[in-house]
Amino acid sequence: MEDYLKSLWKLGPKDVGTQELADNLNVTPASATKMILRLTEKGLVDHIPYKGASLTKKGELEALSVVRRHRLLETFLSQTLGLGREQLHEEAEKLEHALSKNLENAIAEYLGHPTRDPHGHPIPGPNGELYNETDLPLSDSPMNMVLTVMQVPDNDSNILSWLENNQIHPGVQLMIVSRDVFDGGLNVTIGNQKIRISSSIASLVKISFEDGS
Amino acid sequence: MEDYLKSLWKLGPKDVGTQELADNLNVTPASATKMILRLTEKGLVDHIPYKGASLTKKGELEALSVVRRHRLLETFLSQTLGLGREQLHEEAEKLEHALSKNLENAIAEYLGHPTRDPHGHPIPGPNGELYNETDLPLSDSPMNMVLTVMQVPDNDSNILSWLENNQIHPGVQLMIVSRDVFDGGLNVTIGNQKIRISSSIASLVKISFEDGS
DNA sequence: GACGTGGTTTAGTCGCGGCTAATATAAAGT
DNA sequence: ACTTTATATTAGCCGCGACTAAACCACGTC
Incomplete structure (x- = not known):
C-alpha cells in the first residue's frame, strides 16, 4: 500500500x-488495478479507467512521508552501522513501514535533520517539503568542466557496486573528456583515473556544477 | 505469527x-485457536485440543530469534538514539518483524555482541543460546544484603517510568530493610533514599548478589 | 450420574494483498 | 470502418490475521 504510493x-x-x-512493484497488473481502486476509494489517487493513475495532494503527502522514512533510515543505517551504499536500499525498504513518527523524529534529530541521504537523494521534510531539485543527469552534462557527483541510484546494487568500485559517489569530482557519438557513452577523468561510463548508467548519476561539499 | 511464538x-x-x-496478545480466543492450528500445521507448536499449546523445539528457536531481534533493537535504539527505557519496547515491537538476518548481524557486531538489553534481559545468541537465568525476583530476596538490580520489566511504560523516577534500573545497588507482613511490600534503601516498593512491582524486578557492573 | 459453567473450538465473515483466467476497451493498422 | 493487438479491468480464488456468534467439551457440584 505504502509501496504503491x-x-x-x-x-x-x-x-x-x-x-x-x-x-515497478513486481506484481501482476490485476493486483495493481485492485490497489489503485482501493487507493482511489481512500482519496489518495485519481484514476481514469484505461488511462492511468496519479497521486492526489493527500496521496503525495503520504508518499513523501514514506520516502522520508526510507531516506532517513538509509542515512541512519549508513551513519551508525556503516553499511555500504549497495545494502542500504534493501534494508530501508523493509523497515520503513514499521517506523513510528516518534522514531522518525528521533532519528532526524540524531542525524541533525539531514537533507540528503547517502545516495545524494533529497530527504523530504516532516511535512513533505522537498529541495535540491536542480541536479542534472551526468549524461546531459557539458564536457571539460569540473562536475560534482550529487546523486547515484539507490535501487540497483549491481550498478551501485560498479560505481563504488570506480569511486563514483556523492561529493566526488570528475570531468567528461569525450562523448561517444553513437551510443552516448562517456569517457571521464576522476582523479588520475580515466573510465568509461555507459550512457544508461550516466543517466542515473546526477551532478552539479558547484563544489558539492 | 511471530508474536504468537x-x-x-x-x-x-x-x-x-x-x-x-x-x-497476552489482545486478540480474541477464537483468533488464538486459529493461529495455534496454523502453527501446529507448520510444526512449530504442539497442541492438545481443549488443553493447551506449547512450542516445539523448532518453534522455540523461532521464538528465540524474535526475542533476539527485539532485544538487540532495544539495545541499539538505546545506544544510538538514547531513547528512554519506557519507549524502547514499543518501538522494537514494531521493527523486530522487519529486521533481516544481515541487519541483525550488523547490529550485534556494532554493539559488541551484548548479552543483556537495557532492561537487563538476556539476549539470546544467534542460535538461541541463553545465559543469565540465575537472577532472582526482588520480592523473594533476603533483607539486609547488598543487592544489584539486574532486570526490570520492559513491557509496561508506566511501571518503568516509576522505577526510573526512583533510580531503579539495571546496575543499581539497593538493600531491603523491611518487608510488610500483610501485603509483601518492601522498604528499600537505595543510596541515601528510602522508598517503598509494592510486592507486585518487586516481583518484576530481578536482582543478583554479585556486583552487576 | 446428570447439570451447569467456563474455557475452547468451529463456522462464517471481513479487509488486505497477492494470483490466474477471462473479458473489455482503446488505439493502431489494413 | 473493421480487425488486430496491447493494455486494463473484472471475476473468482487463496492465505493471513482479525472478528462475532454458535456449538462443544471438561470439570466440579449437587
Whole structure:
C-alpha cells in the first residue's frame, strides 16, 4: 500500500499506467488495478479507467512521508552501522513501514535533520517539503568542466557496486573528456583515473556544477 | 505469527491456554485457536485440543530469534538514539518483524555482541543460546544484603517510568530493610533514599548478589 | 450420574494483498 | 470502418490475521 504510493510518486507526476506500476512493484497488473481502486476509494489517487493513475495532494503527502522514512533510515543505517551504499536500499525498504513518527523524529534529530541521504537523494521534510531539485543527469552534462557527483541510484546494487568500485559517489569530482557519438557513452577523468561510463548508467548519476561539499 | 511464538515462549514452558494467550496478545480466543492450528500445521507448536499449546523445539528457536531481534533493537535504539527505557519496547515491537538476518548481524557486531538489553534481559545468541537465568525476583530476596538490580520489566511504560523516577534500573545497588507482613511490600534503601516498593512491582524486578557492573 | 459453567473450538465473515483466467476497451493498422 | 493487438479491468480464488456468534467439551457440584 505504502509501496504503491511510493511507486506512483517515483513514476509520476504524470499518469502512470497499470502495467508500468505493476512492473515497478513486481506484481501482476490485476493486483495493481485492485490497489489503485482501493487507493482511489481512500482519496489518495485519481484514476481514469484505461488511462492511468496519479497521486492526489493527500496521496503525495503520504508518499513523501514514506520516502522520508526510507531516506532517513538509509542515512541512519549508513551513519551508525556503516553499511555500504549497495545494502542500504534493501534494508530501508523493509523497515520503513514499521517506523513510528516518534522514531522518525528521533532519528532526524540524531542525524541533525539531514537533507540528503547517502545516495545524494533529497530527504523530504516532516511535512513533505522537498529541495535540491536542480541536479542534472551526468549524461546531459557539458564536457571539460569540473562536475560534482550529487546523486547515484539507490535501487540497483549491481550498478551501485560498479560505481563504488570506480569511486563514483556523492561529493566526488570528475570531468567528461569525450562523448561517444553513437551510443552516448562517456569517457571521464576522476582523479588520475580515466573510465568509461555507459550512457544508461550516466543517466542515473546526477551532478552539479558547484563544489558539492 | 511471530508474536504468537514470542508470547508462547514468554508464557511457557508450560502448556498455555487459549485464553491466556489471547489476553497476552489482545486478540480474541477464537483468533488464538486459529493461529495455534496454523502453527501446529507448520510444526512449530504442539497442541492438545481443549488443553493447551506449547512450542516445539523448532518453534522455540523461532521464538528465540524474535526475542533476539527485539532485544538487540532495544539495545541499539538505546545506544544510538538514547531513547528512554519506557519507549524502547514499543518501538522494537514494531521493527523486530522487519529486521533481516544481515541487519541483525550488523547490529550485534556494532554493539559488541551484548548479552543483556537495557532492561537487563538476556539476549539470546544467534542460535538461541541463553545465559543469565540465575537472577532472582526482588520480592523473594533476603533483607539486609547488598543487592544489584539486574532486570526490570520492559513491557509496561508506566511501571518503568516509576522505577526510573526512583533510580531503579539495571546496575543499581539497593538493600531491603523491611518487608510488610500483610501485603509483601518492601522498604528499600537505595543510596541515601528510602522508598517503598509494592510486592507486585518487586516481583518484576530481578536482582543478583554479585556486583552487576 | 446428570447439570451447569467456563474455557475452547468451529463456522462464517471481513479487509488486505497477492494470483490466474477471462473479458473489455482503446488505439493502431489494413 | 473493421480487425488486430496491447493494455486494463473484472471475476473468482487463496492465505493471513482479525472478528462475532454458535456449538462443544471438561470439570466440579449437587
